[in-house]
Amino acid sequence: MTAHRRLIRRAALAATAGAAALVLAACGGDSEGHDMGSMNSDSAGPSASASAEAGDHNGADISFAKEMIQHHRQAVTMADLADGRASSQEVKDLAAKIKGAQDPEIKTMSGWLTSWGEEVPEDMSDMGHGGHDMSSSMPGMMSGEDMDKLDKASGADFDKMFLEMMVDHHEGAVEMAKTEKADGKYGPAAKLADDVITAQTAEIEQMNKMLGKS
Incomplete structure (x- = not known):
């Protein structure tokens, strides 16, 4: 049991x-x-x-990319003129630096616009300097008349004119970049705006010092 x-x-x-x-x-x-x-x-x-x-992007990002592409293209055109017209090696070196920085940024912003289904602005640089008048409402943009004067200048006159115009041009770009930072939504665009502000503010200081030497 x-x-x-x-x-x-x-x-x-x-x-x-x-x-x-x-x-x-x-x-x-x-x-x-x-x-x-x-x-x-x-x-x-x-x-x-x-x-x-x-x-994620908004209208401010689109405007920034389209306008800064045109703004940069004019700066590159101005920089190209320096090679055969400037008398100062410092001016030539600065122009090469500006072109080297802004050419890649044009490509970057063009890529954004394409990915967003937006049209990349037509390149007006092949239509003569007067073509830039279409964008003269943007801060710091030179008129066609300004560009023609720069094109005809040479030596020390070119150096002074180039520096004065590029200071104005850079100040306009900085203003546009600050607007993008305030109103834009696309992270990479805000980063590029930061880069523009940093680089071009430093170049403005450099050019003002160069103008002070003349």
Whole structure:
């Protein structure tokens, strides 16, 4: 009788242990499944969010890109003139630096506009200096008459004219960049605006010092 009770007791314990193991396994599976789902959700979330933020832009970003492309193109045209007209090596070096910085930025902004389904502004530099009059409403832009005068100047006269015009031009670009930072939404555009402000403010100081030497 005692042996029989022991067998019953062992069977009951085994059944209880088995049931407990099944319950734990089920709970563990649910927990693991829940955690995995959370992990998948968390890992996908920030990535999708970051992608959305990177592509987020507004009208101010579009205007900034379109106008700064034209603004930069005129600066590059002015810089190109320096090579054969400037008498100062310092002016030539500065012009090369300006072109080297702004050419890649034109390409970057053109890429943004294309990705947004917007048209890249027509390059007016092949239509003569007067073509720039179409953009003369932008801060710091030279008129066609200004560009013609610079084109005809040479030597020390060119150096002075170039520096004075480029100071005005840079001040206009800084103003446009500050507007983008205040009103824009696209992160890379705000970063480029920061770069414009930093680089061109330093160049304005440099050019003012150069003008003071003359």
